[in-house]
Amino acid sequence: MTRRDTGPRAQSAQNASPSERVLFGGIGAGLIALSLRQRGPSGLLLATTGALLVAGAATGQSLGAAATGVRRTEDDHIKVQKAVTIGKDPQELYAFWRNFENLPRFMDHLESVKVQDGDGQRSHWVAKAPAGTSVEWDAELTADEPGRRIAWRSLEGATVPNEGEVEFRPAPGDRGTEIHVSLTYRPPGGTLGATVARLLGEDPNVQIEQDLRRLKRLLEVGHIPTTEGQSSGRKGVMNAEAKMYDNRRTS
């Protein structure tokens, strides 16, 4: 299910092979059939999953690629690009990001970033890794255009060599600023490691999207909305079911 194509096909909306479509369509139909015999929420869940699989098969979207899919560069680095629009000035957003020590406030996989010199040319990063471990590296600033762009890259010897770039572009009208982020990294264990990590729920596409949403909410509203701790009549397994819907696996 790992795909290596990096040409235009990799970006095409229709990216499932015919056999994949038959396979997932079949599984989807099976789940739907099963759901008809299950009352209640579990039946709904099966049916929903089945419907997604059938829809994926029908439209030619590879669910394998969707579940684990990541863009890869020629030299087998993983590249993630995401954007968000935030109702603030480019200058304000630039200033927030330029202090790398702010990044762990919205980047969930970062434990800490310490700036090691006065002007932030060098910094030390600690990130969460699968199974409760962590990875650390030093990074240097490679581009700094106030109010417009920041880029950085890990120094020689990093376990997970990586680089990142963020651009702040004024959005049209009164919409604020578009933040365009691009991250490239070489996962430990290469493609296999990346696939395993993604199957464990560490999809970098989803992570960065969630990170940028947290940033938007932090800066626009002041905090991230939550329902954790609210009252309910849920007990035991029902809480797990709610959590699954609430998509909170990274917290």
Place this chain on the structure above:
Amino acid sequence: MKAVVWQDVGRVGVETVPDPQLLQPTDAIVRVTKTAICGSDLHLLDGYVPSMVHGDIVGHEFMGEVVEVGPEVRRVKVGDRVIVPFPIACGKCWYCEKGLTSLCDNSNPNPGLAEKLWGYSPAGLYGYSHITGGYAGGQAQFARTVYADANLYKVPDGLTDEQVLFLTDILPTGFMGAEHCQIEPGDVVAVFGCGPVGLFGIASAFLLGAERVIAIDRFPERLEMARTYGAETINYEEENVFELLKEKTGGRGPDSVMDAVGLEAQAHGFLGVADAVKQTTRVLESDRPHALRAAIMACRKGGTVSVPGVYGGLADKIPVGAFMNKGLTMKTGQTHVHRYLDRLTGYIERGEIDPTRIITHRLTLDEAPHAYHIFKHKHDGCIKCVLDPWADPRDHEPAPAPQAQG
């Protein structure tokens, strides 16, 4: 406290659950004095809105007294008597600043599901499944409300709870449905569905200058209520709706048509049965769009179809050819409740709208399962149930020692 919780498809119950706590500095706790069951709650009951979990507190039409506020709440004060709009606005994002509060970018804590289903996530809603945030609802004795300053709306002392309760949802929803009809002088508006939203849609259409309103339903008591709001009526079980609308409008068709029914519409004949069967699977079709189909077909050329009725997923055989070739406009959305509150409160104060007329049942919170039942099946002439969470005298006794929470 006592709260109405979703227990399974077709089952709600009243359970004792922990009292709500302030979770964030912008929260406020409201002691609920009145709450109502909305037609859209029936879609939850019937299992057509996915991602409900046994134990979720339901209810999105509620009001009461503020009893506790977080440290960052400035405008709202303890003791304020407020209504709580059902969509949650952060008050800061581009949509909220434009008055499009039901499309708030920031209030859904779990936007992933909504983005899968709909591409982008609208606002969080109270008590309306995990797709719209999983917020606990207000059919309870207390409710945690979020972004209190941007949402809680203080109501005038001179108005009773029953007069202002429907500002939370159905009154602005009917009003926005009428506003979406883009009514011009001389217009004839057709309204499918004479439930609470349809009835307020009729009243609002007249306030916005409609010449005539023609209302369609099948329950005599609802048609009668529509007539008291000034509408002409058609019983779709007795008449050919399309032909009669055409005839009543001199062969032109209504200038705008409102679908105040949504995803559980009733219909007869082959398409009706086919949709019912498909919807039972929740997969082949999640929504039964008869009212929407009929609205598109009935609307005059160049007219407007307004859709306050709730849809959730996918529907079949929408007459897109009629929609395109007749040059129609469709306007829809969850209601941007906040932006209508001053105007509608004014109508109520001046007696131009009397929202209490639709109330047919006044019950206690403990009677909620019965209320859902009669509302769903239209038993006993039920049009709107209002619940009092504090009707039981035992609820006013001193609180017993706190129990361990399981």
